[in-house]
Amino acid sequence: MRRRARDLLAAVLALGCGAATGTPATAGDTAPVFSWTGFYAGVHAGYGTGDGNAASVDPGALLALFPGVNNATSTASAPFTLGVDQSGGLGGLQAGYNWQAGHLLAGVEADVSVSGIGGRASGSYALRPVFLVGDFDNYTGMVTVTQDIDYLGTLRGRLGHASSNWLLYATGGLAWAHVKASLNSGHARLTNNLIIAGFPGALDGHASASGFNLGYAVGGGGEWSFAPRWSLKAEYLYLNLGHQLALSIPGTSLQARDIELHTFRVGLNRQVSP
Template sequence: MNKFLLGTAAAMASLAALASPVLAADMPARPYTKAPAYTAPALVYNWTGFYIGGHLGGAFTDGNNLMGSDARFMGGVQGGFDYQFAPNWVAGIEAQYSWLPNSSNNGVLFPAGTLVSGNTDQIGSVTGRLGYTWGPALLYAKGGYAWRDGNNINASVAGVPVGITTNGNRQDGYTVGGGLEYMFAPNWSAKAEYQYYNFGKTTFTGGPADIVGASFRNDEHTVKLGINYRFGWGGPVAAKY
């Protein structure tokens, strides 16, 4: 019996060995699969955080005030805070202060010979702003409170200073504007901005007869290029896979 069992097992083993190459030949070849292409992670830009910076630009009027329409250089500083939400909207608040040189305009000469001139050499604002961001770019509008140094109005006749009184020589007003800001490096952004300042009208209530009752607008149009350093949360802070 043992010899029979051993012989049967040996025969089955021989058949299995003969059948293995045949079965292997009948099996389909394993398909080749290409590894997925590498996709670099996308940077996630976050505008939330505090910032400080500086700006340079120019200021000009439409010719209906005492500065005429001469363009003047301006430069200054700014700082603020932004908060990003929902998820592509950015709301913030910003304080800005600028210096302007004396106007090269000689003033306004009235028919009877009275020369009136004025100048604004400091201007500032505190504004809210709301913008929409896509990646490193932010398009925004802004508006709020504006301040200036008082316009420093003077009058003279034949080169001799004369006394004047005014109504509405305002230091306080409002401002509106907008711009485009772009994050060009971690924690750094650059902006181009237009801002309009309005301080109402100045009316002469006393002085030489030819100027009494005359009114002038007090406004400034400004165009600025600026750069900001953003603390903490600003800049490309994470990689999105």
């Protein structure tokens, strides 16, 4: 009985010493090294902001729409530009594959997002057409430019440095978006001294269109694996989506400039295969 008690006490002391020094009791208790290699899929949400459509407005070009106008004495506000500052939220899905060799990681990822990114800009101007018969009238006009991005996506490569359950990476590739744009103008007569009756209907205008834009995306981010097969990520992407849709109405047209976005996202990924 005493010998059995001594053996049990020795075993307990040996186990306690092993735990205190960090020595594993058996080789099978060694914690595995995390690997990023494999397929993954997840969800993300974020925010985007940047430059959108811009319209060139030339009120003087509208004077020629009035019948019998004297261009030498008629006046209009100076030409100006209306630019749309776009912003809004986004959210969607992503999926990809990683290859890890030591600390080096390479991968490919595709994502698609539903977007509430958009904006509008408005500007006013004055017109004073003077007619050959000597009469004149005063008008005020308003132009509105809008842009909305319904959804967008990217297909990108990733290159990064993996250390245990942390990953830092740079990324770049193709970007696309479905864009809607519109131009609207309206006018109001401030006085009514015209002998030539009527208001040129062509003075008011409306045009809209929608379509897909193709461009590129570059950025970077970080990812942290907080549990087996699960990770959280934070990412910044700059998207250049190419030129907006071609639109024009009397006195106003969209400029040929690129649509740009700065997006910030957070996401949750699950590794679905090693």
